[in-house]
Amino acid sequence: MSTAIVTGQPVPGSSLENDLRSLGFDVCVAQDAAETRARLAAVPAGSRVALVDARFVGHPHALRLGLTDPRFPLAAVAGAVTAQPEARQALTRALAGETSTGGGTAVALDSLADRVVTALDADGAAVHRPELGSLVAAVPADPQARNEARQAVAAVDDEAVRLKSAVKSRDGFFTTFFISPYSRYIARWCARHGLTPNQVTTASLLTALIAAGCAATGTRAGFVAAGVLLIASFVLDCTDGQLARYALKYSTLGAWLDATFDRAKEYAYYAGLALGAARGGDDVWALALGAMILQTCRHVVDFSFNEANHDATANTSPTAALSDKLDSVGWTVWVRRMIVLPIGERWAMIAVLTAATTPRITFCVLLAGCAFAATYTTAGRVLRSVTRKARRTDRAAQALADLADNGPLAGFVARAGRVRLGAPLPVALVGAAVLAASLFSGPGWAPVAGAAVYAATAGQALRRPLKGALDWLVPPLFRLAEYGTVLVLAAHADVNGALPAAFGLVAAVAYHHYDTVYRIRGNAGAPPAWLVRAVGGQEGRTLLVTVLAAVLTASQFKVALTVLAVAVALLVLVESIRFWVSAGAPAVHDEGEPA
Numbered sequence: 190m191s192t193a194i195v196t197g198q199p200v201p202g203s204s205l206e207n208d209l210r211s212l213g214f215d216v217c218v219a220q221d222a223a224e225t226r227a228r229l230a231a232v233p234a235g236s237r238v239a240l241v242d243a244r245f246v247g248h249p250h251a252l253r254l255g256l257t258d259p260r261f262p263l264a265a266v267a268g269a270v271t272a273q274p275e276a277r278q279a280l281t282r283a284l285a286g287e288t289s290t291g292g293g294t295a296v297a298l299d300s301l302a303d304r305v306v307t308a309l310d311a312d313g314a315a316v317h318r319p320e321l322g323s324l325v326a327a328v329p330a331d332p333q334a335r336n337e338a339r340q341a342v343a344a345v346d347d348e349a350v351r352l353k354s355a356v357k358s359r360d361g362f363f364t365t366f367f368i369s370p371y372s373r374y375i376a377r378w379c380a381r382h383g384l385t386p387n388q389v390t391t392a393s394l395l396t397a398l399i400a401a402g403c404a405a406t407g408t409r410a411g412f413v414a415a416g417v418l419l420i421a422s423f424v425l426d427c428t429d430g431q432l433a434r435y436a437l438k439y440s441t442l443g444a445w446l447d448a449t450f451d452r453a454k455e456y457a458y459y460a461g462l463a464l465g466a467a468r469g470g471d472d473v474w475a476l477a478l479g480a481m482i483l484q485t486c487r488h489v490v491d492f493s494f495n496e497a498n499h500d501a502t503a504n505t506s507p508t509a510a511l512s513d514k515l516d517s518v519g520w521t522v523w524v525r526r527m528i529v530l531p532i533g534e535r536w537a538m539i540a541v542l543t544a545a546t547t548p549r550i551t552f553c554v555l556l557a558g559c560a561f562a563a564t565y566t567t568a569g570r571v572l573r574s575v576t577r578k579a580r581r582t583d584r585a586a587q588a589l590a591d592l593a594d595n596g597p598l599a600g601f602v603a604r605a606g607r608v609r610l611g612a613p614l615p616v617a618l619v620g621a622a623v624l625a626a627s628l629f630s631g632p633g634w635a636p637v638a639g640a641a642v643y644a645a646t647a648g649q650a651l652r653r654p655l656k657g658a659l660d661w662l663v664p665p666l667f668r669l670a671e672y673g674t675v676l677v678l679a680a681h682a683d684v685n686g687a688l689p690a691a692f693g694l695v696a697a698v699a700y701h702h703y704d705t706v707y708r709i710r711g712n713a714g715a716p717p718a719w720l721v722r723a724v725g726g727q728e729g730r731t732l733l734v735t736v737l738a739a740v741l742t743a744s745q746f747k748v749a750l751t752v753l754a755v756a757v758a759l760l761v762l763v764e765s766i767r768f769w770v771s772a773g774a775p776a777v778h779d780e781g782e783p784a
Contacts, residue, residue: 596726
């Protein structure tokens with residue numbers, strides 16, 4: 190239970206104590222700084238505590254934003270400050286300073302909470318101050334100011350502001366105009382009925398899985414139902430984030446579920462469409478796997494570019510300046526957001542095509558649309574990179590190295606080699622080109638030789654820090670090489686079940702790569718080294734798959750892919766779940782670009 194200590198003389202007619210109780214606080218009163226210090230010492234060490242001036246006037250949602258957001262150890266608005274357990278020592282120290290300097294007798298002339306915030310700032314503590322917009326949070330000094338503050342509160346609809354703030358400020362066209370206008374009210378209904386964002390996220394996953402099951406029936410009625418349910422799943426997907434923002438119910442587990450379930454839903458739906466097509470006599474597993482590979486590589490391009498420039502200095506790219514200029518023209522903003530096929534537009538397209546056409550047409554249109562979007566975004570980022578004068582940091586280089594997912598084989602090459610072959614990206618490109626040429630030469634030992642060369646170049650590529658202008662392309666190139674190898678060799682096997690097994694293997698490995706991304710985003714570092722070694726690293730898995738294809742029959746190769754998929758999935762899932770439900774996982778909520 191959280192505790193709020195109301196400091197100073199109570200104000201007749203004030204709703205402050207009731208507002209604090211409605212936000213989940215136990216309320217106690219302290220007359221001065223000395224009594225406040227005693228009250229603070231009596232609060233259990235594992236509880237959140239807030240100091241609030243008794244004269245506070247403001248909206249309940251302003252207090253909610255300032256005092257209940259779980260993402261910030263210290264937060265404050267005018268007249269109020271809060272500390273989570275890990276920041277209690279800093280709060281106690283700041284309050285003790287107020288008492289020792291003579292501030293312990295009265296708080297009538299200024300706000301004790303505000304003085305404590307000033308002391309925290311002087312102590313170097315990071316105090317979060319939420320953006321309140323039109324919301325009011327004030328400590329009036331006299332009756333006239335108090336009356337004016339109350340009038341300002343009455344002039345602004347607290348609930349309307351809260352509903353509006355539940356929606357992302359930047360989202361896709363379809364989401365903004367076709368989902369959010371009503372999903373925010375679903376989020377409010379969920380909040381009022383005690384539902385949590387995690388429950389809504391799980392409901393979204395289950396709805397998408399049912400949609401995939403309907404698509405797997407292969408009937409027109411099943412396809413129509415699948416399209417409708419996919420949209421329903423997306424509505425719930427928007428609702429969970431809006432519920433988290435509406436109720437400020439952010440959590441570590443919620444961040445992980447929200448980040449990973451989107452991919453699980455989409456790729457499970459691809460599998461359902463492929464199963465449904467197979468029931469109708471059409472084998473589209475290669476298209477389904479191609480769509481998953483393309484979409485995953487698109488995301489890795491996004492992640493790598495953002496990490497490479499996360500803390501870059503001297504951003505002087507004229508391409509970025511042109512982009513900012515285009516964003517100042519209203520209609521271009523929406524066009525540019527739509528043509529990159531964010532999740533809303535993509536799922537709407539998939540749902541309509543599923544209901545109205547065939548799985549083959551759905552995948553062909555999806556591949557064409559995603560290929561165009563990938564070309565557009567990657568070209569723009571390449572132009573930004575080559576025209577930007579920036580110095581990339583060691584942190585950015587390490588993040589790219591972690592995203593590359595090199596294993597023990599590439600690590601051995603990097604340590605043992607005495608000669609550096611060249612810059613990271615050209616070396617990686619040469620290795621990928623050799624691998625691609627060997628794969629399309631046909632099955633046999635040629636792909637094994639190509640994969641061996643690729644593994645060696647992967648080790649060489651990471652001998653230098655990835656600080657070049659285009660080195661952020663190395664991780665997505667590695668993803669394309671590994672996933673493409675599995676796709677081509679499974680297609681070469683030409684046996685029933687090989688491509689579905691390949692789909693499962695790529696899905697398991699892609700989960701591992703997404704997990705890496707979200708750990709890095711949360712400043713938690715890459716997955717443990719033992720896990721990367723256990724699953725072989727990207728170059729080790731690539732070489733292993735080529736060896737299995739060379740020494741096994743087609744039927745045996747299908748079984749080997751299935752076993753490998755299960756083994757990788759078990760290892761990465763167990764470690765991922767252990768990490769994300771542990772106390773050490775980052776308590777962040779993903780508010781990034783539309784995926």
